[in-house]
Amino acid sequence: MVAHWDLLSHAWAVRLLQGQIIGGSLRHAYLFTGPAGVGRRTLALRLAQVQNCTNPPSPAEFCGVCRACRGFASMQHPDLLLLKVEDGDREIKVDAVRELNRSLSRTPLEARFQVALLLGFEQANDNAKNALLKTLEEPNPSVLICLTAPDIDSLPETIVSRCEVIRLRPAPVGQLAGELGVQLDLPPDKAELLASLSGGLPGLALSLHAQPGLLEQRADWLLACQQLLSAKRVERFAFADKASKDREGMRALLLVWLSFWRDVLLRSARSSARVSNPDWEEQLDSLAQGLTPQAVHRSVNAIERTLDQLTTNVNARLAMEVLLLELPNL
Numbered sequence: 001m002v003a004h005w006d007l008l009s010h011a012w013a014v015r016l017l018q019g020q021i022i023g024g025s026l027r028h029a030y031l032f033t034g035p036a037g038v039g040r041r042t043l044a045l046r047l048a049q050v051q052n053c054t055n056p057p058s059p060a061e062f063c064g065v066c067r068a069c070r071g072f073a074s075m076q077h078p079d080l081l082l083l084k085v086e087d088g089d090r091e092i093k094v095d096a097v098r099e100l101n102r103s104l105s106r107t108p109l110e111a112r113f114q115v116a117l118l119l120g121f122e123q124a125n126d127n128a129k130n131a132l133l134k135t136l137e138e139p140n141p142s143v144l145i146c147l148t149a150p151d152i153d154s155l156p157e158t159i160v161s162r163c164e165v166i167r168l169r170p171a172p173v174g175q176l177a178g179e180l181g182v183q184l185d186l187p188p189d190k191a192e193l194l195a196s197l198s199g200g201l202p203g204l205a206l207s208l209h210a211q212p213g214l215l216e217q218r219a220d221w222l223l224a225c226q227q228l229l230s231a232k233r234v235e236r237f238a239f240a241d242k243a244s245k246d247r248e249g250m251r252a253l254l255l256v257w258l259s260f261w262r263d264v265l266l267r268s269a270r271s272s273a274r275v276s277n278p279d280w281e282e283q284l285d286s287l288a289q290g291l292t293p294q295a296v297h298r299s300v301n302a303i304e305r306t307l308d309q310l311t312t313n314v315n316a317r318l319a320m321e322v323l324l325l326e327l328p329n330l
Helices: 010-022 040-052 067-073 094-104 124-135 173-184 188-198 201-210 210-228 232-242 248-270 278-290 293-308 316-326
Strands: 027-035 082-083 113-118 144-150 164-167
Touching: 010 040, 010 164, 027 040, 027 124, 027 248, 040 067, 040 113, 040 201, 082 094, 094 113, 094 124, 094 248, 113 278, 124 144, 173 201, 188 201, 188 278, 201 210, 210 232, 210 248, 210 278, 232 248, 248 278, 248 293, 293 316
Parallel strands: 027 144, 027 164, 082 113, 113 144
Antiparallel strands: none
16 A cells, blocks of 8 residues: 555645545546646646556555556556657647547546646647647546646636646645655755755655756856856856856756845845755855845846746847846955
8 A cells, every 4th residue: 555645745635636536526637736846747647546556455545566556657558648848849739639639539448547647738839728628528437637737827717617726835844854754764954955955846855866966966056156256257258158058957057046045135134934055054144244135136136037038039148148247246
């Protein structure tokens, strides 16, 4: 038996879905909302395992070892229909949704339920979103549809109203740290660091644990942030040139910088709130003491503005150069 569906946090959502399954009131379509890394996809896959497990240890649970459980967990089951933005595309297209609709009109190949997992459906174009409506209105009884999106406002009301919405939110850092310590057998300081860096997002915390290189990359980016504050203009421009060659990498770098500068802002304001980078306490305090709150606030705003610009067709190198010129010069 897999206790609590083997999930970090979101026990309330598991209890809700279990109650619906046991009571025979499970919906045919669910919309899981929340920020990336909060566990939307994982919860949908757990629901798919529960609905298709061939050896459930008890009602509304799954064994985790049968062919169906293993297939859905690894997203390799023939009755799992995955829809997301294809590599090289900027949106989910209508032809992909039409093909999904055709597949969902058939009977499952092996499992009791076909499961359609539509990841990031807010990225579908309008025609694609409209094409899904008929399937949501007249579902095949052997179909379970799971959509993910940041929030309900990112999708048309016509889609939201046809789904049961499960709103997932980041867990309190202390709670997540405790769960990470138990599930991964981590010492308290390591669990606290992962929970803090992830901002309470279970999926992100697990990724950081599974991929140590991500923590090493973060350390490199934070060190560069420190060094650039005392660098000359030519050095800042050289860094901008290198960082802007990978647009997604630049975005990830700026998110790390933003979390750091927000922590500096907390320290500058003498807030007792928990910081996101507890392993950089000394550097946070040093900057908070050496800069005015206004200068720190300007840095936060400049990074946020640059991140917004990256969602447009802005010249990434130019945007990074402007940002680096706005950061304090120590």
